[in-house]
Amino acid sequence: MSQVPNAIKLKDKVVKGGGRVVIRPDSGNPENVPVECVDLLMKASAIMKKGYWSDVFKSPVTDSGKVSKKGLLALVEDTGVGSTGYSTVRIADAVGRKKVLVPVYKDGKVLKTYTFKEIRANSEA
Numbered sequence: 001m002s003q004v005p006n007a008i009k010l011k012d013k014v015v016k017g018g019g020r021v022v023i024r025p026d027s028g029n030p031e032n033v034p035v036e037c038v039d040l041l042m043k044a045s046a047i048m049k050k051g052y053w054s055d056v057f058k059s060p061v062t063d064s065g066k067v068s069k070k071g072l073l074a075l076v077e078d079t080g081v082g083s084t085g086y087s088t089v090r091i092a093d094a095v096g097r098k099k100v101l102v103p104v105y106k107d108g109k110v111l112k113t114y115t116f117k118e119i120r121a122n123s124e125a
Contacts, residue, residue, distance in 0.1 A: 046072045075100045 044056045045068070057070035074094040078087040086100060104112045114122075 043068065045070055 046053050047056050048054075053072060055070035057068045059067045069088060072091040073088050074091050074097075075086055075088055076094050076097040076099055078085060089097075102112060104110065104114075
């Protein structure tokens with residue numbers, strides 16, 4: 001980790017201010033990659049400390065448009081009038097709503113596998 005200045009290691013992920021450090025899954029080595037080249041960017045919204053979940057978020061006083069979502073989140077189908085189809089909500093607000101994402105990997109264990117045919121069908125749905 002000494003190669004990655006100002007970084008915080010959270011299990012197998014690396015977070016760095018400026019959004020330019022990416023850990024390649026195939027090598028585990030940090031690389032400087034322009035954020036525009038990354039197809040998926042995930043940020044922490046919650047952290048477990050001493051057995052309790054705490055919110056992680058930013059709320060810059062100089063730009064209220066950059067306030068991030070906080071807490072444990074779920075992606076749900078949004079069926080309301082004028083909806084865009086999906087919403088990201090806090091887990092507590094997802095009760096009774098259809099969650100779109102399903103866990104496939106947790107604590108080093110594969111929970112769900114997909115065939116190529118299933119992946120193709122999901123991408124076309």
